[in-house]
Amino acid sequence: MSTPAVEVQNLRKVYGSGHTEVVAVRDASLSIARGEVVGMLGPSGSGKSTILTAMALINLPTSGRITIDGTPVLDGPKALVDLRAFRRQHLGFVFQKANLIPFLTALENVQIALEVNDTSPREAKRRAMELLDYLDVGPRAHNLPVALSGGEQQRVAVARALANKPGLILADEPTAALDSQRGRQVMELFGKVAREQNAGVVVVTHDHRTLDVFDRILEMEDGGLIERPSSQTQSKP
Amino acid sequence: MNLAVRDIRHNAGRFIFTTLGIGLLLMVVLGMSGIYRGLIYEATLLVDRIGADLWIVQGGTRGPFAEMSRVSASLEDRARAVPGVASARRFVSHTIQREHRGKPLRIVVEGLSWPEDRGGWIPLIAGRGIERAHFEMIADASLGMALGERIELGKDVYEVVGLTRGLVGSSGDGLAFFTVSDAMAIQFDVLGETVRLEREARRERVAASDLGRMQPEFVERATGLSSGIPAFAKPQVSAVLVTLAPGADMDAVRTTFGNWPDITVYSTQQQKDLLLSGMVDKAKRQLGLFRVLLILISTIIIALIIYTLTLDKVRDIALLKLIGARNGVIIALILQQALLMGAVGYLIAWGLGRFAFPNFPRLVIIESADLLSLAVIVAGISTAASVLGIWKAMRVEPNTVLAA
Known part of the structure; x- marks a missing residue:
């Protein structure tokens, strides 16, 4: 059995203290395999973004353990590795907004993710171009983000997330700013990436029209994590 | 990839006007030392x-x-x-x-x-x-x-x-x-x-x-x-x-x-x-004080501009941190911008001074030592000016990028 892309055990996140204490996530556990696309649903404030940002190592939990690619990285709020270096090497991120750096071209936005991970500029450029071609935005490689459509920007963001061949890709409502057709294309892209790049993908979404893309669906409710029965997942096309 | 140059290229208009202003200030700094040298030259000319x-x-x-x-x-x-x-x-x-x-x-x-x-x-x-x-x-x-x-x-x-x-x-x-x-x-x-x-x-x-x-x-x-x-x-x-x-x-x-x-x-x-x-010594002190004031003003202006540019890039800096960029990448971005601003301002000061100083009513003498010392001063104030921006950048949390 291969190492899971991510394992979360008894994750708990509490904001504030005393009368203002809010439990955002209570004892959530999950395991996502490489090559698997998992959707995370739930109403606003249910804690799904909190668990995602905890897995992204940018929002430290109050307690619980997180293991990524077999490496224990967080024990409660205590970092067991250099979190920034770990993010650089093992994680990819896609957000509701593409969050491309406005003064870099599409190609450079992907290239920078490789260069910060010590890839030589020449190799980074080659690989970035390869990724943009793979995601069908190669012809727009030398355009600044402002000249790209929302869908194209999101594809570039996915290319950036894939740049360092991460074992885990975390996406926070990646289709919220897109129309249904482009939203579906992006979701299908995650499926393709998970299979072909052998990466685990966790997608936080409100978009119920694309649930068929997911291998599994987890639902957050009042800080707790429930796995939706497979019968509730729409059949894949 | 040089992020500083790309950011400047993207905000070329603002950079040009800002450095032009800094260049004019530095030209006055350069002129002050030139006027002082001119004073000494003129005062001792006849005696020599x-x-x-x-x-x-x-x-x-x-x-x-x-x-x-x-x-x-x-x-x-x-x-x-x-x-x-x-x-x-x-x-x-x-x-x-x-x-x-x-x-x-x-x-x-x-x-x-x-x-x-x-x-x-x-x-x-x-x-x-x-x-x-x-x-x-x-x-x-x-x-x-x-x-x-x-x-x-x-x-x-x-x-x-x-x-x-x-x-x-x-x-x-x-x-x-x-x-x-x-x-x-x-x-x-x-x-x-x-x-x-x-x-x-x-x-x-x-x-x-x-x-x-x-x-x-x-x-x-x-x-x-x-x-x-x-x-x-x-x-x-x-x-x-x-x-x-x-x-x-x-x-x-x-x-x-x-x-x-x-x-x-x-x-x-x-x-x-x-x-x-006698007379020249007082002028020297007067010009020296003006020089110090102008250098301080230049430092504050560069610092504020770099700080403003950093504020504009908070989300980009957060993103860089999120994707794992080392602090050195972010510090280099800000420091290089400050140094570039100082360097271009210095070149503008030198270039404009070459045309302007000969038309001043008093003799202005610019020596290589003045140009060299101003270059060192500009490098120093640019570095000092970037500290505020770097301080801000270092405080940016990677999850800022998630804020809508």
Whole structure:
């Protein structure tokens, strides 16, 4: 059995203290395999973004353990590795907004993710171009983000997330700013990436029209994590 | 990939205008040191060029450039008699202001001890030296006079027979060279009515004295020319310049002059030091303070601009942190922008200064050392200015990127 892309055990996140204490996530556990696309649903404030940002190592939990690619990285709020270096090497991120750096071209936005991970500029450029071609935005490689459509920007963001061949890709409502057709294309892209790049993908979404893309669906409710029965997942096309 | 250059390229307009402003400020900083050097050059120019070894001035004074100095013209002959002295010249220096072509014209009048000194040491750009005992002058080009032009000074008209360039006094006014007697005539020129009143007052004083009552011809002589009255001393000069004979012992000559109680003697270097420690020193401190203020202002401006640019990039910096960029990448982005801003501002200052400084009313001298020191200062203030931006960037949390 291969190492899971991510394992979360008894994750708990509490904001504030005393009368203002809010439990955002209570004892959530999950395991996502490489090559698997998992959707995370739930109403606003249910804690799904909190668990995602905890897995992204940018929002430290109050307690619980997180293991990524077999490496224990967080024990409660205590970092067991250099979190920034770990993010650089093992994680990819896609957000509701593409969050491309406005003064870099599409190609450079992907290239920078490789260069910060010590890839030589020449190799980074080659690989970035390869990724943009793979995601069908190669012809727009030398355009600044402002000249790209929302869908194209999101594809570039996915290319950036894939740049360092991460074992885990975390996406926070990646289709919220897109129309249904482009939203579906992006979701299908995650499926393709998970299979072909052998990466685990966790997608936080409100978009119920694309649930068929997911291998599994987890639902957050009042800080707790429930796995939706497979019968509730729409059949894949 | 150089993020700083790409960000600047993206915000080219803002960068250009900002660096232009910084460049103008740095040009003023550069100009301040240039003006100071110009002041020193102009102040010591005459002392350097005139070629004297010793300056004999009125006893107890600091010489004609520091204060009023009056010595007897006959001191020239006394000085010549001292062993080791090759030559002695009278020196007259004073500033006058006249109307010229409807504008005020300030002239530093210098007297040459003609015929020994015909101004051969003055670098001429046109014309010749002074060849006649009277009514000829050599003018600095900054006075705006043309060769052959005639100008009335006092009761006489002087012709410009030679032109020089870059010879100005410590106040920046152009020099004009005359024979000593002409320079003194210009200095002591008074209106006819003043002369008449002075002669009348003299006549009354003599007439009221025992001498006048006993010998009426004295009363008659009292109304004549001052130079015709033996009791009156000859008009005095500002200083006497001494040139030593080859191989003469300067200390021995100075010791001799030092024993004369009516005069004080200075070497050329001492005369220069007196000039620089007086008026020029205050100007130096004034310019130095302005320089410090301008450098501080430049630092604050660069710091605020870099801080603003950093604020504009908070999300980008957060993203860089999220994807794992090391702090060095982010620090380099901000520091390089500050250094680039400083470097381009410096080049603008240098370029603009080359065109602007020659048109300043006072001489501005920019030396390589000034350019080098400004480069070091700019590097320093750019680095210091980036600290605020770097501090802000280091405080940005990666999850800022998630904020809508």
